[in-house]
Amino acid sequence: MPRAVRGLAIAAYGLLLWLAALWLAWLLLAKVDFLYPMAYRLIDIPATLNTFVPQNRHGRQDFIRTDAAEHARLFAAIAEAVRHGGQGLEGLRYHDPQGRELGRLLTADEVTHLRDVAHLIETGERAGLLALAGWGGLALLLSLGRVPVPQAGRLLAGSLAGLALLAGALLALGPVEVFYAWHRWVFPPDHPWFFYYQDSLMSSLMQAPNLFGFIGALWLGASLMLLLALNVMARQAGRILMQRRSS
Template identity: 40%
Template sequence: MRPFSPNMIGLYRFLWVWLTLLLALWFGWHLLAQFDFLYPVWHDYAGISQNIDKYAPLNHYRHDFELTDRETRFALFHGIVEAIHNHGQGLKELVYQTRNGTVSLLRHSEIVHLQDVANLIDFVNHLALVLGTVWLVITLLIWSKLSAMKREKRIKQSFTRRKDSLLNLTIGLALSIGGILLIGAQKVFYQLHIWVFPANHQWFFYYEHSLMSTMMKAPDLFAMIAITLLILGLAFFVIIQLAINALLSTR
């Protein structure tokens, strides 16, 4: 099939929509990371503070974390965010002060898990560069074809069709979200961890065994981040689509 046939243009547009959404989510992730994924908000208003008060005293390996103030908890979470976006560097240095001295926040198994998270983020960042290159090629192909169609047939078309893009995203997201709800969000969350992380590395932590899990109220925090990320990603998608249509649409 010729690269500029009508069917291929439809395929290019389909791929463009989903590549744009993936890249928009990637942009959204890194933007949220600059604000520590809104952790201070979740700490104060989503039950994380209460979770720490309840489970930190029960921790088998670390003590007195429930006595730390908000600023200490925010600083520790910020340290985790910085570390996982910097190849895992700095995880061992995260500490908090108690009446008995300095205590390391993370146990060895938690450091190993967060290092796995850092490795995953590094992989996704490299993948985003590849997808960004593919996105640029597809963008140029669509623009080139529409420009040629304009010269040959004197037609006017937008680079992307908003209704088609919206329908495409709505169907795809509805099927994805519906599938997650049908299977169960927790089951999906656990299965993804099984697929993504090394089989011999621990990724599930009880609150009584892990301050990391306690201070994140896992997996609740991840659900709140995912919802925020999806909203932000869709906003970026709309902005990118409007900008591309304004810059590259045939006139």
């Protein structure tokens, strides 16, 4: 295999591997509700709720009567809904600790926004599945061409260097500014996506955007571990395949 083609193939392998690892990590974190109960304590979401729920401008001050278990249930319900086309968002109701229904959680604008999020997630999950299939096929082709996939140390070093560059750019531009710019670019311009805590139980419940930073860090860490694990699998499978072809 010519050196230039080999280099392009290795670069494509790394890109597809990262996309596949991100997708698999996302699926795993979704199974544990993105560790919301841990973030709930770590970033002190109760303090946000205690401060802003009494100020709610939609008359939903009674949300203050809900407890941590209800908050975790509601977040899990939203997370489940946005992974299934936004189904059930309008029907989300919050309850007091005795199980009495108190009110509707989401406003119409929030439902619209979460449906936009659901569409984005659906697209991302399809891309992740395709990336996993492409990575597996490319790893097989590299093995058949007797081209070893990158060693773990080299892959890790390249990944950390790329992440350091991204982190530097993010810090230089400002994480919050990047977060807002990304929303303006991704979502329809006539669909609201910014909600003040005083107007949104959802935003208070998630302490947005702080919770997303927590989830992003978890996602990145889990993706990196899966990246290395998948690469080890590919190297082992490639080594076995090469040995069988040589014998």
